[in-house]
Amino acid sequence: MHFHLNKALKExxxxxxxxxxxxxxxxxxxxxxxxxxxxxxxxxxxxxxxEPNHFSGFFKSRAKITATKYRQLNND
Structure with missing residues (x-):
């Protein structure tokens, strides 16, 4: 089942x-x-x-900006 879901989503x-x-x-x-x-x-x-630092790394690697900077830029 799991493999089928993955395959279907990928397709x-x-x-x-x-x-x-x-x-x-x-x-x-x-x-x-x-x-x-x-x-x-x-x-x-x-x-x-x-750990918050794991989230920070996750966010920065995907958004190409830190979570703190993202918040600053989007709340001005």
Missing amino acids: ITGQTTSQLINDRILQEAKVLLKNTNWTIAEIAFSFGFE
Whole structure:
């Protein structure tokens, strides 16, 4: 079942299940950074990251900007 889902998603979207999930996490993280006063750590924990620095690395590698800088640029 798992393999079939992965194969179907890859054929339809061109992305793996993990890529789709990570894209969605990034999208939701951006919403929280723009629309809440939650700390970076609170946002990290809300997505299940055990350490805020893991979330920070995840965010920066995908958004090409730090979460803090993203928040500053989108809240001015």
